[in-house]
Amino acid sequence: MPTVTLATPEFITFLAGCKKISDDNFQQNNPHSLAAPAFRSDEGKRYVKVVRNTSAYCFIDKTNGDVLKAASWKSPAKHARGNIFDEHNGLKHMGPYGPAYLRG
Secondary structure (H helix, E strand, O other): OOOOOOOOHHHHHHHHHHHHHHHHHHHHHOOOOOOOOOEEEEEOOOEEEEEEOOEEEEEEEOOOOEEEEEOOOOOEEEEEEEEOOOOOOOOOOEEOOEEOOOOO
16 A cells, blocks of 8 residues: 555545535534635644644544544544545545544
8 A cells, every 4th residue: 555645646535525524514504604614634754634623533544544533632543444545535434523433
């Protein structure tokens, strides 16, 4: 698997998909508001952090493309919720506020 960077095509489409999921939810629940949540990505040594407004939305493992739920602002949870290189582009378990919880 290739190393993930901010310019990796799969990451770009993943980020656009996350924004669409969030924007669709925002428009449905806030039809009169104009400002949809803003997304940005910060590249670190091991992970790319995806930020929605001022919250950590998710992390992407740069070594393999795994999508990880944010455990805190600085660190991801342990188990992957998808992969940006899979057939769903890592979006199968994404919600408007981040990856879904694991079902036990």
